[in-house]
Every structure is written in structure tokens, then in C-alpha cells.
Amino acid sequence: MAEAKIILVTGASSGIGAAIAKRLAGEGHTVFGTSRNTGSAAPADGVRMLTMDVRRDDSVAQAVAQLLAAAGRIDVLVNNAGFGLAGAIEDTAPDDMRRQLETNLLGPLRVCQAVLPAMREQGRxxxxxxxxxxxxxxxPFQGAYCASKFALEGMSEALxxxxxxFGIDVVMIEPGDxxxxxxxxxxxxxxxxSSAIYAARARHAVAVMAKAEHAGPPADKVARLVSRAIAAKRPKLRYVCATPIERAAITARRxxxxxxxxxxxxAVYALPKAK
Ligand SMILES: NC(=O)c1ccc[n+]([C@@H]2O[C@H](COP(=O)([O-])OP(=O)(O)OC[C@H]3O[C@@H](n4cnc5c(N)ncnc54)[C@H](OP(=O)(O)O)[C@@H]3O)[C@@H](O)[C@H]2O)c1
Structure with a gap:
């Protein structure tokens, strides 16, 4: 293996974050994972869990300070913690949108800002x-979630x-279902x-999405790509982690x-027509 790195993975208690932390620890890196509730699940072998709520400045600052006190440096941050908020845009109040952005956009912003001084000082x-x-x-019906990820990408391109x-690379990983x-x-x-106007269409669209997510590839597929992006001498700006159909959709969009x-x-998310 190449040089062992000090790595922070947010949202490592479940799913993609847990798979990333497990794979990277298995490769010999020193991995710190985070969760809002570190007592809830046993981490993978070799993963040290820190309590972090990415919605709170003090929580993020404290966890990063703990990591730096323990490890002395940080080589890689994986901003993974996130969740999906469903509902029609007409049914998305500004407070709902704020809640989604607080975790999926301001969360990564906070963690970036907490690790950047150390990374700049290290020069990498x-x-x-x-x-x-x-x-x-x-x-459709996941507009707040999409807004958070479109915004994350705009912020990351600028960053x-x-x-x-300063020798710091920013990489975006785009998983499909x-x-x-x-x-x-x-x-x-x-x-x-309680929306009567959109309820049937929204429930159906989200059910289509959830079915595809449950049937999707295992989270380790994303973890393998993250491992590649960490090992790459010159990482790409974006890595897509998609099935052939999802890749076809990206091409079709272009x-x-x-x-x-x-x-x-x-049409993909529309209610089936009544016969
Ligand atoms: N699954 C997919 O189909 C898919 C596709 C594309 C992108 N993604 C992205 O992949 C990332 C991981 O999602 P997943 O699929 O692995 O979902 P998941 O299994 O629900 O895991 C979400 C993780 O995020 C953490 N989290 C949520 N809110 C948090 C907060 N406020 N502060 C700190 N941690 C928080 C959770 O930890 P605690 O609850 O323990 O705090 C958990 O570890 C997300 O950014 C998601 O948008 C997922």
C-alpha cells in the first residue's frame, strides 16, 4: 500500500460512509468516522468514532480538534453525512429548505473550514x-435534496x-442509487x-426512487471509488459511480x-396512467 493517511469520514455510522471508513481502515489508513450518536452502532475494525453533528459549528470544531490532538495532522476529509428531504417544491417552506441545506451544504462547509487551516499548514x-x-x-419531489447537491458542487468547484x-485537491464523487x-x-x-394536491404523485415518485435505491449496488462500490480518488496522484475533479442506465441518462441530458x-x-417518476 501507498503511505498510510489520516482520514476523517463524516456520517460513518451507516451506508456509504460506513463502507468508506471500513474499506480505508482495511487498507491500513488511520480512519476517524463521525456520527451524531457514537453509541448507536459498533464501528468497523480500526475505525475510531467521534461525535459530530454537522449542523453545529461547535460540534464540528470539537471533533476536528480531537482528531488533530490524537493524530497531529489530517490528510483526507470525506464529507459524506447527509439525508434526503422529500416533498413538492410548493410544499417546501423556507424552513424545510434550510433544514436540508443545514446538513447537506452547510455541513460540508463547516467541516471544510475546520480542516483547511491544518491542511494549508501542511501544504497538502x-x-x-x-x-x-x-x-x-x-x-421531482426531491427538489430540496437536489438543490443541496447542486449547491455543494458549485461550492466545491470554487473551493x-x-x-x-496550497496543495489541496477537491474531488466530487457522484453516486447513483x-x-x-x-x-x-x-x-x-x-x-x-398533509398535502392533498401533490400527495399521490409525490408518494409514487419517492417510492420509485426508494425501490431503485434498495435495488442499487452495495455502498462499497462508492467506497472503492473514494479509495481510488485518494490513491490517485492527480485525482479527477469528478468521479461518477453509476449503473449503465444512469450513465446513459447523464449522456442523454448532455x-x-x-x-x-x-x-x-x-415519465420515469410519473404515476402510472389509470386504465
Ligand atoms: N444512497 C444513495 O442512493 C445515495 C446516492 C447518492 C448520494 N448519496 C449521498 O451519500 C451520503 C451518505 O448517504 P447514505 O446513502 O450512506 O445514507 P445513510 O445510510 O442514511 O447514512 C447517512 C449518514 O449521514 C449521517 N448524518 C446524517 N445527518 C447528519 C448530521 N446532521 N450530522 C452528522 N452526521 C449526519 C448519519 O449518521 P448519524 O445518523 O449516525 O449521525 C449516517 O451515518 C449522503 O450525502 C447522500 O446524499 C446517497
Whole structure:
């Protein structure tokens, strides 16, 4: 193996984050994982768990300080913690949107800001953002989630250029549907819970998505790609972790007129027509 690295993986109690932490620890790296509740699940062998709620400045600062006190440096940050908020955009109040962005956008912002001083001082580091194919396509009734991942990518593209002179690389990983606890942890906006206008279409669209997630590849597929991005001398800006159908959708989005592609996406998530 190449040189062992000090790595922080947020949201390592479940799914993709747990798989990333397990794989990287198995490769001989020193891995710190985070969870809001470190007592809830036994971590994989060799993974040290830290308590972190990415929605809170003090919690993020404290966990990163603990890591630096224990390890003396940080080579890689994997910003993975996140969840999905479902509901029509008309049923998404500003407070709902804030809740989604607080975890999926401001969370990575906080953790980046907490590790960057150490990485700059070291003159090297790598930040891996677990984004989503939902950063490429607006998925109906998951508009808040897509907004959070589109925003994460815009922020990360800018960050990448800003920190390059310090020897820090920023990488985005875009998983497609992946088998994890994500569909079970999905939340609904307040208004969607009693919405008569969108309820049937929203429930159906989210059920289509959840079915695809449950049937998706194991979380270790994303972990393998993260491992590659860490080992690469010159990592790509983006790595896509997708099935052939998802790859075809990305190509279709590039080639088809916007309204035609929108029609395809709408049809995938649309209620079946009554016979
Ligand atoms: N599964 C998919 O199909 C899929 C596809 C594309 C992208 N992704 C992305 O992959 C990432 C991981 O999702 P997953 O599929 O592995 O879902 P998951 O199994 O539900 O795991 C989510 C992880 O995030 C953590 N988390 C949630 N809110 C947090 C907070 N406020 N502070 C700290 N940790 C928090 C959870 O930890 P605790 O609850 O223990 O705090 C948990 O470890 C997310 O960013 C998601 O958007 C998933």
C-alpha cells in the first residue's frame, strides 16, 4: 500500500460512509468516522468514532480538534453525512429548505473550514465531497435534496480553485442509487405530510426512487471509488459511480434538448396512467 493517511469520514455510522471508513481502515489508513450518536452502532475494525453533528459549528470544531490532538495532522476529509428531504417544491417552506441545506451544504462547509487551516499548514490535503447524480438532474419531489447537491458542487468547484495553491485537491464523487439506509432515513417536508394536491404523485415518485435505491449496488462500490480518488496522484475533479442506465441518462441530458430530457425524467417518476 501507498503511505498510510489520516482520514476523517463524516456520517460513518451507516451506508456509504460506513463502507468508506471500513474499506480505508482495511487498507491500513488511520480512519476517524463521525456520527451524531457514537453509541448507536459498533464501528468497523480500526475505525475510531467521534461525535459530530454537522449542523453545529461547535460540534464540528470539537471533533476536528480531537482528531488533530490524537493524530497531529489530517490528510483526507470525506464529507459524506447527509439525508434526503422529500416533498413538492410548493410544499417546501423556507424552513424545510434550510433544514436540508443545514446538513447537506452547510455541513460540508463547516467541516471544510475546520480542516483547511491544518491542511494549508501542511501544504497538502484532499477533500472528497460525496455529491450525487441528483446534482446533475432535478428529480421531482426531491427538489430540496437536489438543490443541496447542486449547491455543494458549485461550492466545491470554487473551493477547488481557491485551495489548489496550497496543495489541496477537491474531488466530487457522484453516486447513483446505492443500497444504504438512505431511503429509510428520508424525511418529508411539513406541508407534504398533509398535502392533498401533490400527495399521490409525490408518494409514487419517492417510492420509485426508494425501490431503485434498495435495488442499487452495495455502498462499497462508492467506497472503492473514494479509495481510488485518494490513491490517485492527480485525482479527477469528478468521479461518477453509476449503473449503465444512469450513465446513459447523464449522456442523454448532455445531448437531448432540455424539454425532451425533462419529459423523460417526468415519465420515469410519473404515476402510472389509470386504465
Ligand atoms: N444512497 C444513495 O442512493 C445515495 C446516492 C447518492 C448520494 N448519496 C449521498 O451519500 C451520503 C451518505 O448517504 P447514505 O446513502 O450512506 O445514507 P445513510 O445510510 O442514511 O447514512 C447517512 C449518514 O449521514 C449521517 N448524518 C446524517 N445527518 C447528519 C448530521 N446532521 N450530522 C452528522 N452526521 C449526519 C448519519 O449518521 P448519524 O445518523 O449516525 O449521525 C449516517 O451515518 C449522503 O450525502 C447522500 O446524499 C446517497
Amino acid at each position: 490535503g484532499r477533500i472528497i465531497q460525496i455529491s450525487s447524480l441528483g446534482a446533475r438532474v432535478g428529480i 477547488s480553485i481557491e485551495v489548489k495553491p 446505492t443500497n444504504s439506509n438512505f431511503p429509510n432515513a428520508r424525511e418529508w417536508t411539513e406541508a407534504a405530510k 445531448l437531448l434538448p432540455g424539454r425532451v430530457f425533462e419529459g423523460v425524467v417526468g
